[in-house]
Amino acid sequence: MLDIKNLSVSYGAIDAVKGISLHVDDGEIVSLIGANGAGKTTTLHTITGLVPARSGSIVFNGQDLLKTKANKIVTLGMAHVPEGRHVFTRMSVQENLEMGAYSLKDTSHVAEDLDKVYTYFPRLKERRRQLAGTLSGGEQQMVAMGRAIMSRPNTILMDEPSMGLSPKLVKEIFRIIEKLHEEGITVLLVEQNAKMALSIADRAYVLETGRITMEGKASDLLHDEKVRKAYLGA
Incomplete structure (x- = not known):
């Protein structure tokens, strides 16, 4: 459904996203986790046309998003819940x-x-x-x-939906994300709460300083020692 290849994004001389490739299949929840400043929000903004790409490609249901204006992207069935x-x-x-x-x-x-x-x-x-x-x-x-x-939408991009919320509200928000998924909506989830993000996702990518350093089944990454030490406080 969503296919990103060799995407690079810069703010002037600063390279925010450095040649990343990822995909989101129909009906999946895919989590993109990483520290502050890793390039997660920039990636979502580039997908939805708010930030221009320097190079690479983004294809959504066969449509080239890098050649599509932001106000048209929403009509293709993609919604963005911004940070x-x-x-x-x-x-x-x-x-x-x-x-x-x-x-x-x-x-x-x-x-x-x-x-x-x-x-x-x-x-x-x-x-x-x-x-x-x-x-x-x-x-x-x-x-x-x-x-x-x-x-x-058939696809929702969510950017840090748990930010600043109480633990009780975080659980409520993630329950709704799971419910949307059950109803067939595809979700690309950017989230600093790695434990919650990985617990509901099918697959996940780890983004560090603009590069994808790990990817795989979310359940595998949830129990990966490097991920646990870096993002789960374990």
Whole structure:
């Protein structure tokens, strides 16, 4: 479904991503783990057209994403839950969610999809008329995920969904990610909480200073000594 080959990305003279190759198959959860500054967020931003690539290729369902504008990529069935949530702070929760459906040509199912999001996140239904900027960090993360779901994607890119959340909320967010996976949505997950990320993923890649240094089944990496020492505090 998503195939990245020899991708390099630079910010001026700084090489952020250095010739990485990875793939995400239909229906998988693939985790991309690594320390701060490893190039994880840059990789997602390049996939969704927010940052230009220096070289390499990104193909999504046969479409060359490096030749596709960011506003068109979302119409291909790919949604991006960004690091830091980036909700529309002066809009209500429901208005934020409805913005997720903005790119859809057929809007006849928006009400149905809203009900679905509210089933996932009952707290959002209680706060649907509240300004998103007044929500807690965990609630804003729910809004960001719900907004992505509203675009009816077949693939969701999630960037640090557990950042700044309490352990209880982290479990809740990851439970929803697993539920989306069960419903057939493909997930590329960038996450510093390596233990949680590896525990739900099918496969994983380890990114270090812009290069992929390890890859394999998530269960294998979860028990790999190097990974445990570097990312699991063991």
